[in-house]
Amino acid sequence: xxxxxxxxxxxxxxxxxxxxxxxxxxxxxxxxxxxxxxxxxxxxxxxxxxxxxxxxxxxxxxxxxxxxxxxxxxxxxxxxxxxxxxxxxxxxxxxxxxxxxxxxxxxxxxxxxxxxxxxxxxxxxxxxxxxxxxxxxxxxxxxxxxxxxxxxxxxxxxxxxxxxxxxxxxxxxxxxxxxxxxxxxxxxxxxxxxxxxxxxxxxxxxxxxxxxxxxxxxxxxxxxxxxxxxxxxxxxxxxxxxxxxxxxxxxxxxxxxxxxxxxxxxxxxxxxxxxxxxxxxxxxxxxxxxxxxx
Numbered sequence: 001x002x003x004x005x006x007x008x009x010x011x012x013x014x015x016x017x018x019x020x021x022x023x024x025x026x027x028x029x030x031x032x033x034x035x036x037x038x039x040x041x042x043x044x045x046x047x048x049x050x051x052x053x054x055x056x057x058x059x060x061x062x063x064x065x066x067x068x069x070x071x072x073x074x075x076x077x078x079x080x081x082x083x084x085x086x087x088x089x090x091x092x093x094x095x096x097x098x099x100x101x102x103x104x105x106x107x108x109x110x111x112x113x114x115x116x117x118x119x120x121x122x123x124x125x126x127x128x129x130x131x132x133x134x135x136x137x138x139x140x141x142x143x144x145x146x147x148x149x150x151x152x153x154x155x156x157x158x159x160x161x162x163x164x165x166x167x168x169x170x171x172x173x174x175x176x177x178x179x180x181x182x183x184x185x186x187x188x189x190x191x192x193x194x195x196x197x198x199x200x201x202x203x204x205x206x207x208x209x210x211x212x213x214x215x216x217x218x219x220x221x222x223x224x225x226x227x228x229x230x231x232x233x234x235x236x237x238x239x240x241x242x243x244x245x246x247x248x249x250x251x252x253x254x255x256x257x258x259x260x261x262x263x264x265x266x267x268x269x270x271x272x273x274x275x276x277x278x279x280x281x282x283x284x285x286x287x288x289x290x291x292x293x294x
Contacts, residue, residue: 005042008052015128016060017040018103018293019050022117022123023064025084025108027284029071030130049133054134059136061120068116079206081214083276084108086243086260086285090292093245099293101246102127102164105274108244109201110160121146122153147163159292166265172240172247174265179238179249182229188224200225205278208259221273245284245293250285251275260285265271 009016016037020030037059049055074275075082084105087095094100101107102123120139124130125146132143132150139146176195181189204210215216215221229236235254240247248262260282264272276282284291 005044005046008046009038009041012056014054014292014294016056017291018099019057019060019128020064020067021087021293022102022111022127023061023119024068025112026071026281027085027087029067030064031064033067035059039151054130054137055242056135057128057130058138061124062140065116066140068119072116078187079204080138080210080212081201081203082112083201083203083274083279084244085283086248086262086276087293088241088287088290089242089245090263091242093291093293094242094247096245096294097165099127100146100168101162103110103244103262103293104246105244105262106162106272107157108155113160114156116255117141118149119154121149122157126152126154126273135180161262162266164266165233168247170267171263171265172194173269174263175247175249178270180261182225182236182238187226190222191218193270194221195243195266198271198273199267200273203274203276203278203281205280206277207240207279208277210275210277212243241285242290257282257286 013034016034017030021035024030024033035055040059041056044055076193083108101207111122114122117139124135124203125140135248136143141149150179178190178193180186181193196218197216198218198221200215202210211224215224222274232253235253239252241250242248242258243262246262251258251261259275259277262274263270
């Protein structure tokens with residue numbers, strides 16, 4: 001029975017990884033969840049499973065919930081702001097607008113404000129359109145309770161998510177303007193791109209130097225970026241890339257890869273900047289094999 005079980009697991013692996021990643025924000029932890037899911041799956045009597053996809057999603061959700069609760073303690077001890085692990089993704093992820101939004105840095109940070117159960121219900125219902133009965137089995141709640149949790153989670157996310165869906169070409173154009181402003185030292189051009197209440201989060205994880213708290217306001221963010229560029233010197237290079245289904249910039253200091261910068265574009269300005277420098281989170285952003293997330 002192990003061979004058909006393996007084939008089924010491999011067929012659904014991308015989906016299961018995405019479910020776990022959207023619940024956890026960590027590819028490393030999502031991979032661990034998939035390993036735990038696999039070990040449980042091969043012990044299942046396959047002939048008794050009517051819907052293999054639903055059964056695998058149920059196992060993955062339960063394991064991700066267990067991992068999410070332990071991760072909360074790690075995040076409490078994390079040095080500085082915590083950002084999701086960026087993933088180098090294939091072009092088809094960017095073409096799926098709903099999927100690209102659901103794994104964007106901006107929305108993943110909103111999901112961090114949900115309880116573990118709310119996050120699981122939101123991801124399964126809103127991103128993957130899983131029916132309420134299946135979700136109920138996965139989170140060990142009644143279907144009626146899951147409906148209430150789904151409504152509460154949706155209201156919570158809608159109040160905090162980006163107010164408009166931004167086409168990838170618009171984000172890419174904004175990043176190109178941002179890159180030109182930095183390369184030419186055009187501080188006014190940089191300020192013109194930033195929303196007055198822009199927020200910048202820098203994730204060094206205590207491994208790389210990074211601002212320990214969010215930086216608020218266009219002036220402070222512009223001065224911080226200008227200071228960082230001056231510290232790095234003329235060898236800083238910004239290259240277009242695609243992470244989490246959205247345009248981003250890969251930052252190099254001399255020949256060394258330094259981090260990934262993603263943005264949130266809202267009402268014709270950059271409303272959020274998310275810079276991941278923690279090297280433990282960057283292995284999948286520089287992989288030679290981009291990920292397909294479904």
